[in-house]
Amino acid sequence: METTTNTDRTAHTTPSAGAAPVAREDELRQVDAYWRAANYLSVGQIYLMDNPLLTEPLRVEHVKPRLLGHWGTTPGLNLVLAHLNRVINARGAEVLYVLGPGHGGPAALATAWLDGTYGEVYPAVGQDLDGMRTLFRQFSFPGGVPSHVAPETPGSIHEGGELGYALTHAYGAAFDNPDLVVACVIGDGEAETGPLAASWHANKVLDPVRDGAVLPILHLNGYKIANPAVLARVPESELVDLLRGYGHDPLFVSGDDPAVVHRRMAEVMDTAFDRIGEIQRAAREDGARRRPRWPVVVLRTPKGWTGPHVVDGVPVEGTWRAHQVPLHQVREDPEHLAMLESWMRGYRPEELFDATGRPRELVTALAPRGTARMSASPHANGGLLLRDLRLPDFRDFAVDVPEPAVGRSEPTRVLGGWLREVMRANQDNFRLFGPDETASNRLDAVFEVTDRAWTAAVLPTDEHLSPDGRVVEVLSEHLCQGWLEGYLLTGRHGLFNCYEAFIHIIDAMFNQHAKWLKVARQLPWRRPIASLNYLLTSHVWRQDHNGFSHQDPGFLDHVVNKKAEVVRVYLPPDANTLLSTVDHCLRSRDYVNVVVAGKQPTLNLFPMPQAIRHCTRGAGILEWASGDQGREPDVVLACAGDVPTLEVLAAAAILREELPELAVRVVNVVDLMRLQPPTEHPHGMTDAEFDALFTVDRPVIFAFHGYPWLIHRLAYRRHGHPNLHVRGYKEEGTTTTPFDMVMLNDLDRFRLVVDAIDRVPGLPGRAAHLRQRMLDERLRCRAYTREHGEDPSDIRDWRWPHAAGVPAEPSA
């Protein structure tokens, strides 16, 4: 094995390892002022449309009619952000935040406004009275910004909403960013989710030399929505055990007296950054190779801290009632209105802002400068840092195809050879992620140039494990997806390889990323990032090991529901088209690319030049397989996916042999989105193109990798749609052989021939005999597999019989 070399691995500075400064009183005064200012701005965002500085007594018409937002988590987030600013200033640390309690959007917006970033990105929302009014008014207001952290928020790579992914995003951001500390706030509600619970162990794949650090900050404010949170209600000794069990060293900050909490928080943050610095120094300078015990901060503060204590006779601060809007009836109840006013005035805005709305020096002194501001971090707008990959010429990895559909290759194994060179050439900005399936998916050539990332114990019998491995594998699709998202959003490249059967696990995560891309594309200041690339292999048609229980090709349906401008679906039918497709995907930006390709030996169909042409075209006639040259086709056999393509070719061979008077056209679709009209998807064919390929009036038998509905859905507006007959995955089959599986789903060559016979009018009488023979062939194959446990050899070894040099024999 060639080893990964990282030529400057000892040259990384350890920016967080300055001398541990003790927080001075004036620093803490600044922190407190910044915190109060952020709290003031947060309450203002939730409640006010006007009178932002309370320059006049608060009146009903200053208050928004619909009060939407989450106060509960916000003061804690504001505290964390203020203290991070102090650390950045004191140490010159480079910090990216990830706010798990992302519905605390007011906090991220408040800090971006206070540190000046917001006004730079959105000039109409600058540091003046008008800007403050707009900041308040736009929040969760029609046409404004969401109530949670979102792509619109400068400094964010993590959208609020669905919980669970904060820590995996943080680790993804830290990979290959040796100078970065990712401060990740985890709410106690989020801590109950599965993906978050698994994410703690990501420290077993983090290299203290080449990667940055993640500082988890577990924010225990006691409640999720209406219930107490588990981690807030276990004894502290149990929580310590748990965090130590995750491999962390916990540091606790608890309290409800701001002065006490500020002092303790400053102390704990200094300790945490000191330890991070020392861990990195020891690894980078002394070559320490033992897995370190990274710090974690546990922050216990009241939910809705500094908000109303008691409302209408019931306690609010410190309870679940503070989760969203502590005062509900501000426009209806004068007492609530008065409470809101005194709540806001309690932050002493006059100390924090001058009469023009500009934050005073006491506040702005804490804001770092330039890109040191977390809101302005280029890592949070990864496109700024994105560099093109150095991609080796994939044509050099082509398999030789002297005749189509005669030789076989394992497409993913061929791809693996090219990916090895991609990894070799891009040692600091490309990673491969997968749930321990990279070898099973036959991409193991990559292990010739790199290893699996691993900082836990290694045994002599282990292979390909090292702290700086660039293949990241853990048995959690959630973590793989989250790491890749975090890695891409901070300006790098990657590929997620996964069994098709298990990709539904991350349906919801895909949703959020696709929506992020959709919104980010509309923001001129967000620069394009590398696409999120899925390679789905070990697919549903070859369930040799894995039972029917978890087969489902429906991820494609799920993906196609998303905005057309961000999704692409490819089904390359052989090794060379797979190479061409993945090369294209790795060059693309701002998409989600889904590539489905098998790992089992598959007929080679396209010499490389034709493969490139076919992929560029996205769909085309296989001339060599079609018998309609010079005549109008009587039937079109279409296919998308490797197994369907094999069956269609075999069906075409039978038809050409047995019914030579029938003009058969074979069409293969690589780029599924070509089937849609151009009004629906940018890749969509015009009707003229579609009609030229599929005809407008001839029967089209379409053999498809996924659920048949999807083809109808994509093509239902086409002229020829009434003649379209789709065979696809039908949820049939348990334990079986490859061809039996195909037969159980009625996608086999014999059934396709029957379909053609049934749909073409005016066939000669012997077509009826052929039809019956085809059904007999199915019974023969079924009986053979039941008896012998494998498919008949004429099926298993089938190849195109009409090739030059290959005698044309009856194919079945």
Next chain:
Amino acid sequence: METTTNTDRTAHTTPSAGAAPVAREDELRQVDAYWRAANYLSVGQIYLMDNPLLTEPLRVEHVKPRLLGHWGTTPGLNLVLAHLNRVINARGAEVLYVLGPGHGGPAALATAWLDGTYGEVYPAVGQDLDGMRTLFRQFSFPGGVPSHVAPETPGSIHEGGELGYALTHAYGAAFDNPDLVVACVIGDGEAETGPLAASWHANKVLDPVRDGAVLPILHLNGYKIANPAVLARVPESELVDLLRGYGHDPLFVSGDDPAVVHRRMAEVMDTAFDRIGEIQRAAREDGARRRPRWPVVVLRTPKGWTGPHVVDGVPVEGTWRAHQVPLHQVREDPEHLAMLESWMRGYRPEELFDATGRPRELVTALAPRGTARMSASPHANGGLLLRDLRLPDFRDFAVDVPEPAVGRSEPTRVLGGWLREVMRANQDNFRLFGPDETASNRLDAVFEVTDRAWTAAVLPTDEHLSPDGRVVEVLSEHLCQGWLEGYLLTGRHGLFNCYEAFIHIIDAMFNQHAKWLKVARQLPWRRPIASLNYLLTSHVWRQDHNGFSHQDPGFLDHVVNKKAEVVRVYLPPDANTLLSTVDHCLRSRDYVNVVVAGKQPTLNLFPMPQAIRHCTRGAGILEWASGDQGREPDVVLACAGDVPTLEVLAAAAILREELPELAVRVVNVVDLMRLQPPTEHPHGMTDAEFDALFTVDRPVIFAFHGYPWLIHRLAYRRHGHPNLHVRGYKEEGTTTTPFDMVMLNDLDRFRLVVDAIDRVPGLPGRAAHLRQRMLDERLRCRAYTREHGEDPSDIRDWRWPHAAGVPAEPSA
């Protein structure tokens, strides 16, 4: 609050709390014999088609041509099952197993065959030579049984395949089963998944009085697929911390010498069952209320234990190479064939089976009797234990509807009143699950009769928490889904309430359950179980708090991909239809029912008798809203979902007012599956029914809750499909008001009127003026919301203008 009373809560026996017997030598000899027999049978299943007892020398033709199965985990599972048998015999314990490493199917099959259950369920696979041959041959063989634990496996409630759900299934099975111990094996690969990592904390919702016990057995054999597993490679002290942090007390068994491991395993199992017994006794007899520290067993044995040590010069036993089939080339390589034979003979089959293939007394002595056998546990065939719910008459909870579409109710709040009585009447076999959203979803009336299950710390300000609460809430959709599945599969009833936005989190889990049901329905011995009921509320059309980032109605698309016989989708448009629908769902068996209904105030449309008729019919004409009585309709306005129904009614009102010469028919669909042909779904309408409702040639404007494609997909074979124009969810809208959201998706009343005008030929000239006025109305509404932050009052408060006693005014 009325408190839950469980009249016999101190009467539960504590069956596992017998005197701690010390395992005798003869018991351990039995255990070892049973284990060897199970290992022998496991290897046989993976490899052999014939010569099951090795009565003749092993030849190539005895070996299966395709070697598919997982050996690595199997000997460990066999060990656990053998030792559980000892405990069952020694203590009379009632034990259900859940095997997380479910691809170790050979183990579950071997034990079922050895304890006699298999032959009882499948008489052709009994305890004789023919039966053994069939047991071997059928395994992962065409037409046979899957290689993983599956519905076909007696004793199983947990399908192998996708990992992560073992422990949540185990807890679901333990709820309300005070006498049951659920022994749950967790593989070290599975332990890396998110859902499993979160599941450890389920001990915070387990009541030691009313619930049974879960005994997790963490099986560390060192590797997942090709990689070491995290928990196998952290220091033992860290693992102890982790398990204690989860609230458990770990007991370790490690080794590779069978005699040593047997002794230690017996000792540890006795300790674990003793502790469980003592915890239950203390809670049940002494009233101990502190959360106990439940035992967990950590079992460290080599992967592929007792299999080939070295194959082709590389170590196999104890490495990842033992994951699947340790000997690959048995038919090709005589040395491999010889190794297989000596491996199998190493178990000394002659000691274990007599010449007829029957297990000898040494082996069978360990098998418990009757339903004490884990393979024969009625809990694993829950339909045997299922009792009908006592359902209060939902008609008593109907809202009064003197005029349709005039008054408003919050449908889920109305449902909550009925659910309260369902819970009151079914205190031991019905539970409500949800990710801390039960109150937010306005089902909080249930807290008048029960609490949330909670055994962690409680503060004075908390409400509705108690160890025996019947509402189970944690912020993990995975856990809610898994608990409900485990609860249903063991013969009880339940409902999962969830925000529609977040239900995609469990897409993959739904898949497996739907497939389980599909297969189970084909097994005559598996009795029907209660349906899995989803109530999706806080739906995508009212994203008031939650941003666009995670809105997606596509769970319906996902569900409809599954086998029609097991899925049902309902969109009741008002409170009374919701009551009728959920009553129906709770009475049904073996389905997945998805009910989508809003929680916001919604127009009441149906008095209860009509609601029942409408739901029974599944789709129908709203006569009072239609103006086509006595004439052919010129246009059909169809709707499914509460918000679309509101907009269709408002559009119908406008059309009837403004273009009275136009005959408008309003059709509402509650049961979405009615749209399919009866050949596709048992609820499907005939073409005659469909044509009668929707016509064959008139334009149909269909306003739909979800993605519009779904309606096309369901109806594309209908005569009227070319005239069908669907408006649905389009991925638009960020921060907005309810009506603005509808407008952004082109589903609003004004757009629907325009759609109708655009599609009906021959309208009078003033239709063009109306068309323009409709577009102006949209602009008016848009401008109003942008200015005022809420919808205009005529939109917000709209009601049906043509009701008796309500003056008919222009509706817009």
